[in-house]
Amino acid sequence: MKKVTIRTLAKMKREQTPIAMITAYDYPSAMLVEEAGADVILVGDSLGMVVLGYDSTIPVTLADMIHHTKAVTRGAKRAMVIADLPFLVAHLSRDEVLKAAGRLMQEANAYGVKLEGGSEIIDQMQALVQAGVPVMAHLGLQPQSVNKLGGYLIQGKDPSSALHLIEEAKKVEAAGAFALVLECVPEELARQIRDEISIPVIGIGAGRYCDGQVLVFHDVLQIGGGDFQPSFVKRYADVGELIKQGIRSYVEEVKGQQFPAEKHVSHLSPETEQHLYGGGQKEKEGIL
Numbered sequence: 001m002k003k004v005t006i007r008t009l010a011k012m013k014r015e016q017t018p019i020a021m022i023t024a025y026d027y028p029s030a031m032l033v034e035e036a037g038a039d040v041i042l043v044g045d046s047l048g049m050v051v052l053g054y055d056s057t058i059p060v061t062l063a064d065m066i067h068h069t070k071a072v073t074r075g076a077k078r079a080m081v082i083a084d085l086p087f088l089v090a091h092l093s094r095d096e097v098l099k100a101a102g103r104l105m106q107e108a109n110a111y112g113v114k115l116e117g118g119s120e121i122i123d124q125m126q127a128l129v130q131a132g133v134p135v136m137a138h139l140g141l142q143p144q145s146v147n148k149l150g151g152y153l154i155q156g157k158d159p160s161s162a163l164h165l166i167e168e169a170k171k172v173e174a175a176g177a178f179a180l181v182l183e184c185v186p187e188e189l190a191r192q193i194r195d196e197i198s199i200p201v202i203g204i205g206a207g208r209y210c211d212g213q214v215l216v217f218h219d220v221l222q223i224g225g226g227d228f229q230p231s232f233v234k235r236y237a238d239v240g241e242l243i244k245q246g247i248r249s250y251v252e253e254v255k256g257q258q259f260p261a262e263k264h265v266s267h268l269s270p271e272t273e274q275h276l277y278g279g280g281q282k283e284k285e286g287i288l
Helices: 007-014 028-034 060-077 094-107 119-130 143-149 158-175 187-196 217-221 240-253 270-277 281-287
Strands: 019-023 038-041 078-083 112-115 135-140 179-181 200-205 213-215
Touching: 007 019, 019 143, 019 217, 028 038, 028 060, 038 060, 038 213, 060 078, 060 094, 094 112, 094 119, 112 119, 112 143, 119 135, 119 158, 135 158, 143 158, 158 179, 179 187, 187 200
Parallel strands: 019 038, 019 213, 038 078, 078 112, 112 135, 135 179, 179 200, 200 213
Antiparallel strands: none
């Protein structure tokens, strides 16, 4: 199948073909996502919570993003791979933002980058686009700003904030973003934004009327993450429980001396055994 590009996603929006996007953070997950037919893979800074064990995305560094994006791009050849610019990077100087995006594309082979924010980073967004970097914007709930927001809260619920989000969406489109991730906003607002801008709108917790959807790999498959699950997440498999069952069986068999069994071991040839032990069981036991 042909590699997914900006043109592919623009065509999908025009033809009202839903875009399927999911996160991945390493080589095997990228291969699985690609083989399952996802259009876009996001190497999200959500890796901080689901892979690295942090309680937010804030501790994730550019080095972390490069490391994980390298692994993902080795496993995905058709899907578009987008990498997050981590906390604060999008707010740095024009040159520093360009260098960071350049590293994600040159060293890690990302197709483009995703930036959280609107008006406050428009200049950086425009600089990236002018330099040839494909930019995916991110509005609504912005996890990198969770401390400022006071939690993971739905955005755009009142008239003023809803109008602000509509205007912000138009601004990132005008700045050259090729797509917009819209997180945790009311369904009606997401639908209006989708209708008022020409670039694809990919929702997460933004209802049924976006041009596509994105979820976190570990949420979809229920791997780790404890008992909490956002209301907008659908669990498609309980892989975490299968993993635990498999490892539990392994531990029990090791402790019960059932593994390894005869079929899992190799043996010396009779000639080598004769050379080492002289064929005597007593001598063999003595050496061992």
